[in-house]
Amino acid sequence: MAVKQRQAEAPPERIDHPAHYQCGSSGVYETIRVIEAWELNFNLGNVVKYISRCDKKFENEALTDLKKAAWYLNREIENREASK
Secondary structure (H helix, E strand, C coil): CHHHHHHHHCCHHHHCCCHHHEECCCCCEEHHHHHHHCCCCHHHHHHHHHHHHCCCCCHHHHHHHHHHHHHHHHHHHHHHHHCC
């Protein structure tokens, strides 16, 4: 119940259109729209997500976001190699 309550109190832009997922000079490229337009699977979508928000969400989180992107990319590579 507490989670639902916190979500209801969060400003809509933090849920629907967070600034750290807006890319480009005027925020014209929203990460989720790029992922959907490119029809990326879960792993590759997460790679794009973490790279696009690197240096935008929290100052000290850039390296973490890059490591997460690398993790999802490596998982995708492993899955494709395993299916050969």
